[in-house]
Amino acid sequence: MxxxxxxxTPASHSAPDPNSEHGSVFDGLLGGDPSHWAFGxxxxxxLAGVDTTIPDGVDGHDLGVYxxxxxxxxxxxxxxxxEWCSNAxxxxxxxxxxxxSLDLLGQARLLLARAAAADPSLVPSLPAGSPVxxxxxxxxxxxxxxFCNARLTxxxxxxxxxxxxxxxxxxTARLALMERLRDSRDAVLAAxxxxxxxxLAYHRDYAGRWFLTLARGTQESRRRIDAALRTVWPLYAELxxxxxxxxxxxxxxxxxxxxxxxDEVAVVLAQVFALSGVETPDIAPMVAVRGLRGRDGSHTEAxxxxxxxxxSVARAHxxxxx
Amino acid sequence: MTNDVRAxxxxxxxxxxxxxxxxxVHVGSLHAADDDMALRHARDVxxxxxxxxxxxxxxxxxxxxxxxxxxDPMFGPSNDKVYRHPTFYEIPDNVPHx
Numbered sequence: 001m002x003x004x005x006x007x008x009t010p011a012s013h014s015a016p017d018p019n020s021e022h023g024s025v026f027d028g029l030l031g032g033d034p035s036h037w038a039f040g041x042x043x044x045x046x047l048a049g050v051d052t053t054i055p056d057g058v059d060g061h062d063l064g065v066y067x068x069x070x071x072x073x074x075x076x077x078x079x080x081x082x083e084w085c086s087n088a089x090x091x092x093x094x095x096x097x098x099x100x101s102l103d104l105l106g107q108a109r110l111l112l113a114r115a116a117a118a119d120p121s122l123v124p125s126l127p128a129g130s131p132v133x134x135x136x137x138x139x140x141x142x143x144x145x146x147f148c149n150a151r152l153t154x155x156x157x158x159x160x161x162x163x164x165x166x167x168x169x170x171x172t173a174r175l176a177l178m179e180r181l182r183d184s185r186d187a188v189l190a191a192x193x194x195x196x197x198x199x200l201a202y203h204r205d206y207a208g209r210w211f212l213t214l215a216r217g218t219q220e221s222r223r224r225i226d227a228a229l230r231t232v233w234p235l236y237a238e239l240x241x242x243x244x245x246x247x248x249x250x251x252x253x254x255x256x257x258x259x260x261x262x263d264e265v266a267v268v269l270a271q272v273f274a275l276s277g278v279e280t281p282d283i284a285p286m287v288a289v290r291g292l293r294g295r296d297g298s299h300t301e302a303x304x305x306x307x308x309x310x311x312s313v314a315r316a317h318x319x320x321x322x
Numbered sequence: 323m324t325n326d327v328r329a330x331x332x333x334x335x336x337x338x339x340x341x342x343x344x345x346x347v348h349v350g351s352l353h354a355a356d357d358d359m360a361l362r363h364a365r366d367v368x369x370x371x372x373x374x375x376x377x378x379x380x381x382x383x384x385x386x387x388x389x390x391x392x393x394d395p396m397f398g399p400s401n402d403k404v405y406r407h408p409t410f411y412e413i414p415d416n417v418p419h420x
Contacts, residue, residue: 090331092352092363099366206362213355218327 046110046195051187054118058254063186064119065148066249068138069295070189071111072149075139076303077170078104079310080157089160096206100167103199110192112138130319140314144307145297148243151286152235154294154303161214161221161228168207169232172268173239175200176261185253208272215276229281237285240265243295333382334360336367338374344419346378354379 054060081101088094116123116134123134124141132140152170157163178200181193214221240262242250249255266280273280292298314320331353337346349368354360360379369377388396400406 090353092354092367095370096363096366099370209359209362 046191047188050191052117055185055187055252055254058186058252059248061119061121062245062248063254064115064122065245066255067111067115067118067189068122069148069243069246071108071115071138072147073153073170073174074104074111075108076147076149076306077153077166078102078108079306080153081163081167083157084163093160097163100203100206103203107192107196107199108139109135110188110195114188114192126318131321132314132318136314136322140311141318144299144303147299147303147307148295148297149299150235150238151294151300151303152232152239154299154306155232155235156302158228158231159224160210161224162231164207164210164214165225165228165232167203168211168272169236169239169269171200171203171207173258173261173265175204176264176268177256177258180256180261184255189254204268211272212276215278225276225278229278230283233281233283234286238288238293241293241295243293246295331355331359334364334379335382335385336360336364337378337380338364338368339376340373341375346376349373351382 054063078101081097081104084097084101085094088097112135113133116138120134123137126132126137126141152166155166157166175197178193178196182190182197184190184193211225214225216222240258242257242259246255246258250257250260270280289298314322332355333351334354335351336349338349339346352360352363352367354363357379361377364377364379368374
């Protein structure tokens with residue numbers, strides 16, 4: 001295996017500097033030459049003009065871990081959805097799922113960068129001189145026990161119905177959370193939430209329409225949506241069990257207590273179920289292993305395989321430039 | 323529920339109005355089960371690079387089109403009528419989009 005870093009020209013994909021007043025998170029991605037964009041330019045930097053200092057009275061480590069929780073849900077859900085690329089029922093759905101995946105990846109990138117800025121000790125150490133930016137180090141060089149995503153995001157995609165139910169539950173819960181997070185005392189989290197709300201509203205709409213379509217479609221599609229609900233529902237309750245870090249962040253006005261959105265999410269889902277002629281499932285939640293859940297770094301077997309695929313290339317080239 | 327299952331969704335034509343454009347421009351076609359889904363598919367397929375601010379979709383079979391066979395009688399007669407162009411007027415600088 002040759003060293004991939006030797007021959008590449010430097011720094012068309014530099015790390016965003018959240019402390020730079022003039023830097024944009026898109027600087028590295030755009031490569032500085034707008035002429036190769038056929039249509040849209042005018043990209044908006046969600047963090048333009050945002051105060052990146054950590055608010056008074058907020059513990060940097062707690063803020064960092066809290067950002068990891070929000071980031072990991074998005075990152076892992078994004079990776080799972082990306083597995084549909086070239087496998088969706090038709091070309092249009094393929095692109096729709098990829099778009100949702102990319103929206104979530106964008107949220108994850110900003111949140112991982114915020115986590116690294118809030119507590120640099122969270123970032124895994126890499127060989128000296130490695131150009132890997134902190135958010136990539138967090139995504140690709142943590143072990144499974146260091147990820148704090150809810151287990152809902154990591155389980156297999158299953159068939160299209162399972163993916164639709166997972167997307168509906170996640171988008172509904174995350175939208176309710178992000179709507180409140182727009183008022184965070186942390187200006188970066190508030191800005192990320194403002195961007196995320198627009199994206200998640202579309203994801204919820206997409207998944208809700210498909211849920212209705214499958215539930216009211218053919219006997220086969222109804223059978224599949226019923227089975228998908230039974231598959232996904234044990235992972236639902238965990239979304240609203242607050243971790244102590246989430247509780248502390250909510251108390252200082254930076255985070256949102258997920259338990260506080262449970263009722264609102266249940267009402268929204270009940271509306272979708274009622275329209276679709278589906279009963280709200282009555283299935284016990286998946287057990288917490290020794291009291292530990294996804295937020296504590298306790299994950300399902302499927303997660304190890306997911307991480308292996310997601311991280312293997314980056315780990316093979318810890319000094320690679322991408 | 324329905325048992326009226328078809329193997330293919332109908333074809334739609336998609337028109338997008340760009341941020342700088344004034345009118346909707348045909349950008350391509352896609353398949354969708356109904357008008358609502360066609361709009362959302364169009365959003366996902368044709369505006370994901372920040373191209374548009376408005377979308378029209380219409381089922382392809384609803385578009386009436388001129389036939390290539392009629393090209394000469396339809397369009398030939400206009401190609402020597404230069405006087406139909408308003409080239410003899412000065413357009414004021416403050417009249418845009420002419």
